[in-house]
Each structure stands twice: as C-alpha cells, then as structure tokens.
Amino acid sequence: MSGKPHLGPAGRPLTVADVLALPVVADGDPRVVTGLEHVDRPVRWVHITELTDPASFLKGGELVLTTGMPLPDDAGGVHRYVDELAAVGAAALVIELVRRYHRPPDALVDACRARGLPLVTLAKDVNFLEVTQVVHTLILGNQTDAMHRTQRVHEAFTALTLRGAGPGDVLRAAAEMSGHTVVLENLVHRALICEPSGSTAETVLADWERRSRSTPAADRAGIRGPEGWLVAPVEFQGEVWGRLAMLHGPPGRFGPFRAAAPPPFGPEDVTVLERTAMALTIARLTRPTPWERAAHRDTLRDLAEQRHHSPADAHARIAALGLPTEQTRFVAVLADVPAEADTARTEARISEELDASGTQALVGLLAPARIGVLLALRPSRPCRQAVEHVSRTALDSAPGATVCAGSPTEDLADVARSFREAARVAEATGPGQPLPPDRSFHLRSDVGLPRLLYALRDDTRVQEYAERQLGRLLDHDARHGTDLLATLRGYLDAAGNKTAAARATGVSRETVYQRLRTVERLLGRDLESGEQRTELHVALQALDALRGR
Incomplete structure (x- = not known):
C-alpha cells in the first residue's frame, strides 16, 4: 500500500466525498453525521473491520467500514476506539445501521466530532466487498494514470525548454495542465505574469501585494498562507529571485458531500509547479532580457x-x-x-x-x-x-x-x-x-499641414493629388532644364506678391511675370485665384513630403 495520495478524478486525490458518491455506496443512503468539512480528505485504501482495535492494522488514509458490531458498550471504550482511528490518520469511519444499530450511538457521534473524524452512516445494507473492489480498482487504475500524466507533464516542459519558450508560454502551459491559475512574482511581490484559469485577472490580482505578503515563502513547493496557495521558489544562478503561486479557481459545485472549500492540490499539481519553476530558470539563463x-x-x-x-x-x-x-x-x-x-x-x-x-x-x-x-x-x-x-x-x-x-x-x-x-x-x-x-x-x-501631409505621404490619394496638380510642370522642368517649380514656390510663399517673389528668387519682375504666365499655361490654372493658389500650395507641400523635405 503506497504512502502517497493516489490521483482520483481530474488528476486529484480520491476523496471521502468521491467514495460516497459512488453508486455502490450511494445505494446505502449515506449521511455525513460529523466532519462534513473534512470529506475532502484523500482515501488511500478501504479497510473492512469488525475488530475492537482496528487502528493497529492501519497506516493512515483508510476509509474504515464496519457494521458496528465491535464497538464497545461503554462511552469510554468508544472514545478510545475513535481516538486510535484519529491518531493513525483514518480518512473516515463508515458504520452500517442495519444489524446492531439503527441510529449512531451518541458516544460515537460525540467522539468523532471531538476528533474531527468524518462519521458516515449507511441506512441500507451495502456490500462492503464490492465497495473495496470498486474503490481499490479506482485507486490502482488512477495510480497508473497518474504515472502517465506525470510523464506527459515532464515531456511537455522538456519540449517547451528545448524550443526556447518564454515565461508567458511556460505559465500558460502550467495553467492549462493544472486547470489552476498560475502567477509569477518577483521578490517585492510584483505580479509579473498572470495566467488565470476560470477567473479574471481582476479577481486573481485584486490586492495582490497584501495577499502575497501574507503567504509565507517556502524553500520548496508547498501549500502556504490563508488562501492555501501552492507556492514554489524560482531561482537564477543559485539565488531565489521570485516565486510561482498556483491558486484555486473560483468555487464550483462540490457535490452533496463536498466541503465548501476547494479540494487540496494534488501531487500532479506539485509536479507541474516544480517543472514550471525549472523551465523558468532555464529560460532566464538563455534569455538576456530581465523578466x-x-x-x-x-x-x-x-x-x-x-x-x-x-x-x-x-x-x-x-x-x-x-x-x-x-x-x-x-x-x-x-x-x-x-x-x-x-x-x-x-x-x-x-x-x-x-x-x-x-x-x-x-x-x-x-x-x-x-x-x-x-x-x-x-x-x-x-x-x-x-x-x-x-x-x-x-x-x-x-x-x-x-x-x-x-x-x-x-x-x-x-x-x-x-x-x-x-x-x-x-x-x-x-x-x-x-x-x-x-x-x-x-x-x-x-x-500642421506640412507634417500632416508627411504622415499621409504613403497614401496614393495624396500622391495622385500632387501629380495631378504639378505633374506637367515637373515634366517641363525635367525636359527643358528650367526651374519653373521654384518660381511657383516663391510666388506662393510670397502670398501672390510678384515683387516679393522676384526679390526672393533673385530675378527681375518681368522674368517672374513671364515664368508665371508659362506656369499658368502649362497647368491650366489662374494664379490670381486665391482658391487655385491654395490648391497649388497644398500640392507643393505634398510634393515636399513625398520627397522627404
């Protein structure tokens, strides 16, 4: 019989509540009399006993089945019986109310309540041998499944490491494998990466620093703090620089015998968190950017x-x-x-x-x-x-x-x-x-306008506008070696003042007049029109933007 919890449904330990929900037990109309808050205890084995001292044959984690026949008649003896079961770590005591008792003795109820031992009564006859067969088959079968799942976890993280996955990818994989929220934080309790599972970041990270500081550090993976986080240190070059925290998802439906608290983290969750920490350490060694x-x-x-x-x-x-x-x-x-x-x-x-x-x-x-x-x-x-x-x-x-x-x-x-x-x-x-x-x-x-046109320089509509307005003038300058574009620019910059344009370009007024008439003829524009001068000025600004000026 193994001393470790065997994985039950969904990769977690098989619990007292899981056993009570099995049809072979449910047919006996089970009722949890005491210890309802402890029915999430893992069940490692089922033990049928009619002995007055069954604890000597137990190793802890057993679901004890009895007809009640061996129970002492005196209250002191009943208390000793329960004390021994609780001391050895029995998962629960299940008593059939068919043969000797039709209601659980008050002394038994008081003793179980005092020791926090779940006491379950069965109102109908149940085949105990069939219960042991079903439960042991589940335990042994899930033990094999757990080994396969653990192997898959190792293979998945090895693949992530070999392909150089970043911290976000690693935490995302951890959340998907475990079904739990995973958070990476540094030494000052800043949450660097959060991968929620079944929750929102708002729910997970609310008041994060205070909650994190109330969760003690651990030198290895373990459950810590008032919220029962599973935490593991993350190292870099031999020094702890942060930690991982695995959080329970939002409360769900835990069944008729399940406590309101979420089930404990199982061995597979510990494996996932430890492999996550190892993958993060390797990733930090190979990636120069601080996380x-x-x-x-x-x-x-x-x-x-x-x-x-x-x-x-x-x-x-x-x-x-x-x-x-x-x-x-x-x-x-x-x-x-x-x-x-x-x-x-x-x-x-x-x-x-x-x-x-x-x-x-x-x-x-x-x-x-x-x-x-x-x-x-x-x-x-x-x-x-x-x-x-x-x-x-x-x-x-x-x-x-x-x-x-x-x-x-x-x-x-x-x-x-x-x-x-x-x-x-x-x-x-x-x-x-x-x-x-x-x-x-x-x-x-x-x-302003020049910078707006610069931002729009890759827009074909801007390019088409500049070419439509100035294309023939640019072609003429290119073929004849003239610089009519400069004359037009000087004229427009001078707000239509030909004298100022002549002074700015260093030529006579007559030369400016002659060149501007040529510009009007080539472009088919009237330079005395304020609207047309504006259109040409915008085209010149667009041309400058297209030329990177």
Missing part, C-alpha cells in the same frame, strides 16, 4: 492595443506591477530610436532614470526601434516636466531619437487613445524635424 522588463513590455502592448479583457483587468494588472491606478494621470510617450541596436540600451536607461527619480512608469519596447513609456503621475506632478525627463534621457542615450507624447488622461481605459495620438504625431515627424524652442519632444499641437 520585470518583459512584464512591462507585455503590459504596455496590451494597453496600447487594448488587448485586456476589461478595464478592470487592466487596472488589476497595472496595480499588481506596483503602479498607482487611482488619482493618477497617465501619459503615453514614444521614443523612436535611429539605430535599432540602441533600443535595448535606451530602454534600460529610461527605466533606470525614472526609477531613480521616483517616477512610476511602465517602460518597454513596442517595436524594434520604438520604446513606449506609460507615465503614472500624481496630480501634483507636472506632466510636461516628466515627459521632458523621458525625452532628455532618450536623446542622451540615442542622439537623433524622436520623442512624441500623447495627451494626459485620468482614465486607464483612455491610455490606448494617448498611445494612438503619440503614434500619429510620430508618423507626422520626419527625421531632423525642428523642435519647438521650449521642449525636446513633439505634441499633437505641432502637427
């Missing part, structure tokens, strides 16, 4: 692309990473780095500078050459000052970087809009775009 930064990247992308299940989930994930979510202004900042090789260094530098200044933020790569920053600022902290700090840091680390910011928002649900706004500003900001005199970053208010 705290990886967690920031993933969360940033989810926020920017609105991939969270709900605003509440987003709040929970942000809070679990240590950022404030209430009475906070959020600002999205994008830093486009000229050389992709400089992004990792710049990302680390921005993160370090913000930490040093006490600024709460998420920092991470959103694209190969784009760094995203989500500033979480208290109302008293000026947004512009914080964005300027990010911008100066990025420019110091990667000269030539372009930094753009979205509008502040007090609602986390609007963070994606702030990121979209910053991205549109970045699209409208060409290389070397002059900065405003009072800041080192770009805002939406900086985007």
Whole structure:
C-alpha cells in the first residue's frame, strides 16, 4: 500500500466525498453525521473491520467500514476506539445501521466530532466487498494514470525548454495542465505574469501585494498562507529571485458531500509547479532580457492595443506591477530610436532614470526601434516636466531619437487613445524635424499641414493629388532644364506678391511675370485665384513630403 495520495478524478486525490458518491455506496443512503468539512480528505485504501482495535492494522488514509458490531458498550471504550482511528490518520469511519444499530450511538457521534473524524452512516445494507473492489480498482487504475500524466507533464516542459519558450508560454502551459491559475512574482511581490484559469485577472490580482505578503515563502513547493496557495521558489544562478503561486479557481459545485472549500492540490499539481519553476530558470539563463522588463513590455502592448479583457483587468494588472491606478494621470510617450541596436540600451536607461527619480512608469519596447513609456503621475506632478525627463534621457542615450507624447488622461481605459495620438504625431515627424524652442519632444499641437501631409505621404490619394496638380510642370522642368517649380514656390510663399517673389528668387519682375504666365499655361490654372493658389500650395507641400523635405 503506497504512502502517497493516489490521483482520483481530474488528476486529484480520491476523496471521502468521491467514495460516497459512488453508486455502490450511494445505494446505502449515506449521511455525513460529523466532519462534513473534512470529506475532502484523500482515501488511500478501504479497510473492512469488525475488530475492537482496528487502528493497529492501519497506516493512515483508510476509509474504515464496519457494521458496528465491535464497538464497545461503554462511552469510554468508544472514545478510545475513535481516538486510535484519529491518531493513525483514518480518512473516515463508515458504520452500517442495519444489524446492531439503527441510529449512531451518541458516544460515537460525540467522539468523532471531538476528533474531527468524518462519521458516515449507511441506512441500507451495502456490500462492503464490492465497495473495496470498486474503490481499490479506482485507486490502482488512477495510480497508473497518474504515472502517465506525470510523464506527459515532464515531456511537455522538456519540449517547451528545448524550443526556447518564454515565461508567458511556460505559465500558460502550467495553467492549462493544472486547470489552476498560475502567477509569477518577483521578490517585492510584483505580479509579473498572470495566467488565470476560470477567473479574471481582476479577481486573481485584486490586492495582490497584501495577499502575497501574507503567504509565507517556502524553500520548496508547498501549500502556504490563508488562501492555501501552492507556492514554489524560482531561482537564477543559485539565488531565489521570485516565486510561482498556483491558486484555486473560483468555487464550483462540490457535490452533496463536498466541503465548501476547494479540494487540496494534488501531487500532479506539485509536479507541474516544480517543472514550471525549472523551465523558468532555464529560460532566464538563455534569455538576456530581465523578466520585470518583459512584464512591462507585455503590459504596455496590451494597453496600447487594448488587448485586456476589461478595464478592470487592466487596472488589476497595472496595480499588481506596483503602479498607482487611482488619482493618477497617465501619459503615453514614444521614443523612436535611429539605430535599432540602441533600443535595448535606451530602454534600460529610461527605466533606470525614472526609477531613480521616483517616477512610476511602465517602460518597454513596442517595436524594434520604438520604446513606449506609460507615465503614472500624481496630480501634483507636472506632466510636461516628466515627459521632458523621458525625452532628455532618450536623446542622451540615442542622439537623433524622436520623442512624441500623447495627451494626459485620468482614465486607464483612455491610455490606448494617448498611445494612438503619440503614434500619429510620430508618423507626422520626419527625421531632423525642428523642435519647438521650449521642449525636446513633439505634441499633437505641432502637427500642421506640412507634417500632416508627411504622415499621409504613403497614401496614393495624396500622391495622385500632387501629380495631378504639378505633374506637367515637373515634366517641363525635367525636359527643358528650367526651374519653373521654384518660381511657383516663391510666388506662393510670397502670398501672390510678384515683387516679393522676384526679390526672393533673385530675378527681375518681368522674368517672374513671364515664368508665371508659362506656369499658368502649362497647368491650366489662374494664379490670381486665391482658391487655385491654395490648391497649388497644398500640392507643393505634398510634393515636399513625398520627397522627404
């Protein structure tokens, strides 16, 4: 007889409640008289006895079946009988109320209640031999199934390790295999990765730091804390840097004899968590990016692309990473780095500078050459000052970087809009775009017509418009070596003042008049018309955008 729990239905230990629900037992009309809260105890074996001292033949975890014939007549003897069963760790005592008793003796009920031993009565005759056959077949069969499941767990994690799976993939596999929520946290109780199972991130991560700190650390996998988490340390280069926590899913239906609490974690859950910790250690050795930064990247992308299940989930994930979510202004900042090789260094530098200044933020790569920053600022902290700090840091680390910011928002649900706004500003900001005199970053208010057209330069409608308006003039200049386009530009820049245009281009007024008449003839336009001059001016701005000017 094995000393370890045998896996029952769904890969967990076979419990007293499971046995009572079997048809061969259920036909006896079982009733739990005492210890209802303990019917989730694992059953390792079934023992039929009519002895007055059955405990001497038990090793713990047995479901004891009796007709009640050997029970002492005196209350003291009954108490000793129950004390011995409880001391050896019997799972439950089942007494048939058919032969000697038709109701359980008061002394037996009192003794079982005092020792927390489940006492189950059977109102009808039950074939005890058939019970042992059915239960032992389940136990032995599930023992073999458990071995196969454990082997599959090892194979699955080995495959994940060999293909270089990241921490998110590893935790996702753990949650799927166990059917439980799995969370990876660091030493300061920041939840870096959460894979909910049957729950939402909001439910799992609510008040995470306090709940986590109330769950003691363990040097190996074990059940800890008031919520009964299964936790295991995660090491890196011989030092513990975080831990895994496996949480029960939301309460479900536990059957007529099941306690309200969820069933305990089984050996297979321990195996899954231990293999998860091992896979994470190997992954950290082979992946240079610190996982705290990886967690920031993933969360940033989810926020920017609105991939969270709900605003509440987003709040929970942000809070679990240590950022404030209430009475906070959020600002999205994008830093486009000229050389992709400089992004990792710049990302680390921005993160370090913000930490040093006490600024709460998420920092991470959103694209190969784009760094995203989500500033979480208290109302008293000026947004512009914080964005300027990010911008100066990025420019110091990667000269030539372009930094753009979205509008502040007090609602986390609007963070994606702030990121979209910053991205549109970045699209409208060409290389070397002059900065405003009072800041080192770009805002939406900086985007005028030239930058709007620059952002739309890949749109075929813009290209077609510029060609339709100016194509014949450009063709003429190319064939004849003239520069009528410059004359038109000078004239339009001078707001139709031919004298100012002649002075700006360095030619006589008569020459300007002659060239402008040629322009009108080639384009079929009337340059005295304000509307047509506007159309041509927009076309020139579009042409500059297409040429990258």
